[in-house]
Amino acid sequence: MINCNDFISSAQFRPEDKLTEIDYRNSASRAYYGAYHACTQLACHFELLNEEPNHAIVIKALRNSDNKNHKELSTLLHQCKVKRQNADYRLQRTFTPQEAKKQLRTTKAIIRQVESELAEKIA
Secondary structure, three states: OOOHHHHHHOOEEEEEEEOHHHHHHHHHHHHHHHHHHHHHHHHOOOOOOOOOOHHHHHHHHHOOOOHHHHHHHHHHHHHHHHHHHHHHHHHOOOOOOHHHHHHHHHHHHHHHHHHHHHHHHHH
């Protein structure tokens, strides 16, 4: 079964890779989906969702949580969503390798935080 880290794996690239702008856009998009699926899992485990999850609902559920870490995850996930939308829809503006790298760093941090919170809840 696929999981959030599979999205991150598909988003990673090395500096020596001969990539084009579309590769950086795809990387940012895939990375976002890894973080989104991790946050969806977290929201489900903490019973924060009252309806079928989608991007806005997961972000809102985390933002409305009493847990300050969830609120922070909401902010980060929203920022990553905006970056993903830029990568997928704003074709008139250049999408740089630096933007893709930042998206990867942020999404990896989100997933680490989610994994930590889930491990604490299970323990």
